Amino acid sequence: MREVICIVCPRGCRLQVDETSYAVTGNHCERGADYGAQEVKAPTRTLTSTVRLTGSHILRRCPVKTNGTIPKALMLDAAKALDAIEVSVPVHVGQVLVENLLGTGVALVATRAINE
């Protein structure tokens, strides 16, 4: 049994996860069960950061996120990879900036509409 604190929502349930069957107890929702099992199998996280923005007279950075979770071990490498990315206005929410970030199969998308 491994204790995992759930990070899916602010409630922060203390999950007990069986390391062989991945059965989860202590969760108050289905998402918690999924999270607990995944955290013991292979932990993943969503990366949020910013990339260089050109053409705006108000902003210099465009906020971005991975459109899904990526392996936790790749977080620092993925953050570094964003240094090379640039986007210019107009930007819309959900606009795909990288289709497959570091071979994870997960896209990097913009999280703010920037028109000027």
Next chain:
Amino acid sequence: MKHYQLIVIGGGPAGLAAAIAAWNAGLREVLIIERDQVLGGILNQCIHNGFGLTHFKEELTGPEYAGRFIDQLAQTGVEVKCDTMVLQLTQDRQVICTGPAGYEILHAQSIVLAMGCRERTRGAIQTPGDRPAGIYTAGTAQRYLNIEGYMVGKRVVILGSGDIGLIMARRMTLEGAKVLACVEVMPHSSGLTRNIVQCLHDYDIPLYLSHTVTDIRGHGRLEQLVVSEVDANRKPIPGTEMIFDCDTLLLSVGLLPENELTRMAGIEMDPRTNGAVVFENNETSIPGIFSCGNVLQVHDLVDFVSAEAIRAGEAAATYVLHPGEGSGEVLTVGPGLDVSYTVPQRIRPAQAGAGVEIFFRVRRVTGSAVILVRCGEQVVAKFRREHMAPGEMEHIRVPKALLPQGPAHLEVSIEEAAQ
């Protein structure tokens, strides 16, 4: 003098939700005044995810959450003045502001106060030592990094375990800084547990509870911090000093509601929350002026800010469209044992609808406990909780049928179950 049915002061999450709710409730002359160049408030720099799980049933980043409301606002006829600073609010609901349109005096039938918070600074917590560069509030560093695109340092210590500090520990790490420690004077964290896990544990950043900064050293730029353990009275214990070589100290030591305008208008304040005293519908001591969001009480989650602001916006609409319904007996509400404050502080049972929601924070971490609402010696209502902590706002809904008749005082306290 231009007239409105409602002026909302502040275009962050509270102001946006209040204006949209008032529009949806039937008001047609609504203005939002925002001092920044754009709407969205602090959400614009909160680029991390975790917002919206309650309100939108999905996980969003701060800019996405704000964007949803900004898009909704664009579907209404609500007028917006950005880059505009309110200088004064008067008792008779005049709003004096200055912006691209110059100096203006506006008037409204109702006002929603949604100015939010600013951060407590080094001065507010009286840290000792030198006065070098490299000491920032966590939110200022967040703005530099996420909006302006500047790194504020390479070797970082965070004082205070508030959520913004925890989020910045991860953010600075991802951008290549070394975060050496997070130091918290209390024996428990003031941030959400999930943030301790995903911002500190994930990156092996130690959290020192019952510790504080006891010396700051540096000439020009911060060079060294001394951190000491504190005793139960929060006094540093000699001999426990640890030295950190670092160039940056981020302060995440609490938020202060920005209530200068509220005080100027002569609105009754609650010294416990540093916010206005409000009734069950978020109305302040001046009829027609409402308060919501972090300027009323510091929230943990923006979803709860939105919910509170929607109630305030709807109440403002009711005040304008159905005047004269604001009377009746008044109950007062306040904190008892191990509770630090309550919002609201006043209840008019006649206006309470089916029940009243009361928000509060506990003073200490508890296991299984009951929340008691007392009127004198009599227990009016009881609510069970498995776990409570000062970092997590609690709320209870007291059914109208349980509210006492006539003027009375309700006290909210907690009692931990015997082990």
